Amino acid sequence: MRLFTCPVFADANAGYDDSEFVIFGVPFDGTSCFRPGARSAPAAMRAASYNFETYSSEHDVDLCEVPFCDLGDIEVSTNIDETLALVRSAVEKIIGDDKVPIMMGGEHTLTHPCIQAIDDVGVMVLDAHLDQRDEYSGSKQSHACVSRRILEECGVENYVSIGIRSGAREEYDFVRQNRVRFYTAEQVQSEGIDMVVQETLDYLSTDRIYLSIDIDAIDPAYAPAAGTPEPFGLTPSDVRFVIKSIASRAVGFDMVEIAPAYDHGQTALLGAKLIREFIVAKKRGE
């Protein structure tokens, strides 16, 4: 008999050994520059996750029948490098056990150790920002540098970002010189998200995909509680389409940069829903 509940993601009722998906939170926002607060996002997404029905009519999958678990939050250090090492070892363990990690950030920097933990992976990043600085405020491990670190890890042939509409001139120079593939939010609007996703899948040199969603990829009208919100963004439906399209090939997923203090809960609600969409879409795609 279960007398006490702990605050896990809704319907994450399986034990670790039986789980196909493993959720964990990383309450860390130590390098956030504009509006810190992403450390509160795992708890906010867990709370919001109880709003939803378990059945997905679109995918004909009931989350109750999908074995997944929520390990809780990593005990982060105030030291960024120590925190990144903890995340990397957690993901190495989950991947080594042949399960799909779902990381709830926290700030975007946390995606880098997730990528390091996975071999032969193509990375799709949804983001308003290029995040291609070599360093920021004297640090190479900042959320403003995370896509640069990912790129160094997986190579230009295995990296695409979508939703871009912000970056320093030096970042745009860097991506042009190095032929880094990216799609602007405006391209998504004009060409259609289906075209962009198809081109991305054709471009990446591996079928194994890691999807990282920086919530600010989505327009602040839908997702105002972002650490660094940026107007003229993607719609939630665009992002859901991406999730649906890549789910069968996905080997890992994260949702980062939600800073729940800056709205009335709608951004964490969207984050929680997109995590649930990922699980049901992947389950059907198997």
Ligand code: MN
């Ligand atoms: Mn961003």
Ligand code: MN
């Ligand atoms: Mn980012």
